[in-house]
Amino acid sequence: MMLVEQKAKAKLPTRYGIFDIYVFEELANGKEHVAMVMGDLGDGEKVLSRIHSECLTGDIFHSLKCDCGFQLHTAMQNIAAEGRGVLIYHRAEGRGIGLTNKIKAYALQDQGMDTVEANEALGFPADMRDFNACADIYTLLGVKSVELMTNNPRKLDTMRRDGINVVARRPIVVGKNVYNENYLRVKTDKLQHMFTQDELDSQNIDVDFAAQEQANLPQDEKGATAHKCNCGHHHD
Numbered sequence: 753m754m755l756v757e758q759k760a761k762a763k764l765p766t767r768y769g770i771f772d773i774y775v776f777e778e779l780a781n782g783k784e785h786v787a788m789v790m791g792d793l794g795d796g797e798k799v800l801s802r803i804h805s806e807c808l809t810g811d812i813f814h815s816l817k818c819d820c821g822f823q824l825h826t827a828m829q830n831i832a833a834e835g836r837g838v839l840i841y842h843r844a845e846g847r848g849i850g851l852t853n854k855i856k857a858y859a860l861q862d863q864g865m866d867t868v869e870a871n872e873a874l875g876f877p878a879d880m881r882d883f884n885a886c887a888d889i890y891t892l893l894g895v896k897s898v899e900l901m902t903n904n905p906r907k908l909d910t911m912r913r914d915g916i917n918v919v920a921r922r923p924i925v926v927g928k929n930v931y932n933e934n935y936l937r938v939k940t941d942k943l944q945h946m947f948t949q950d951e952l953d954s955q956n957i958d959v960d961f962a963a964q965e966q967a968n969l970p971q972d973e974k975g976a977t978a979h980k981c982n983c984g985h986h987h988d
């Protein structure tokens with residue numbers, strides 16, 4: 753029996769090119785998973801693909817605490833470069849614990865815990881995700897085998913177990929910065945992700961808001977300095 757049902761489909765132009773967007777409902781829990789499909793999938797073999805777990809903070813707000821947003825957009829670009837592929841946007845926010853609990857975990861991380869310790873302090877395992885819906889989404893799209901963009905061996909094992917042949921893995925190591933380097937180290941040390949420190953370092957992006965953090969100016973002082981402009985007009 754299928755675990756998901758296709759609910760809707762339409763064309764979706766994006767900054768990377770034109771996709772078809774599909775919505776699939778996971779019948780057991782009502783979750784609305786998305787598939788972004790580009791090109792003609794043809795025989796469904798060797799489809800370039802990513803299973804991307806939802807991360808509101810990274811995907812939408814460009815958070816630097818993780819690498820999710822960077823991975824999402826790199827995956828869409830890679831698919832566009834090939835003109836063919838499938839991105840499953842998997843609604844498993846916070847590795848399955850949901851947004852509120854993820855932000856509670858972030859608060860514990862602000863006090864020095866790592867991602868795994870914070871999850872455990874809240875009473876959750878390190879990773880609560882199941883990928884049950886994904887194989888059926890591939891099947892409904894006619895995908896038989898994939899080249900998966902991931903560093904997580906669990907995704908490869910799960911897809912193979914569920915009958916989707918993974919013919920290759922394409923690493924997706926992007927967006928390392930001062931705010932996520934510990935998070936990324938924990939992924940290799942505790943979560944078996946497949947990348948090396950050298951690979952990470954080669955992708956370093958230069959962002960540092962240390963000055964902003966230190967200054968931490970009260971709002972009224974910021975307002976006062978904002979008036980020092982060169983516009984030639986007089987401000988009181």
Ligand SMILES: Nc1nc2c(ncn2[C@@H]2O[C@H](COP(=O)(O)OP(=O)(O)OP(=O)(O)O)[C@@H](O)[C@H]2O)c(=O)[nH]1
Nearest residue numbers: 805806807818844845846847854857867902903904
């Ligand atoms: N609980 C928790 N979830 C997080 C945290 N940071 C990111 N996430 C979630 O982690 C998920 C992404 O998992 P990752 O471990 O980064 O990567 P992955 O999907 O397993 O593997 P890749 O395919 O290599 O990206 C998203 O659902 C994020 O919302 C955190 O500190 N705590």
Ligand SMILES: [Zn+2]
Nearest residue numbers: 807810818820
């Ligand atoms: Zn994230």
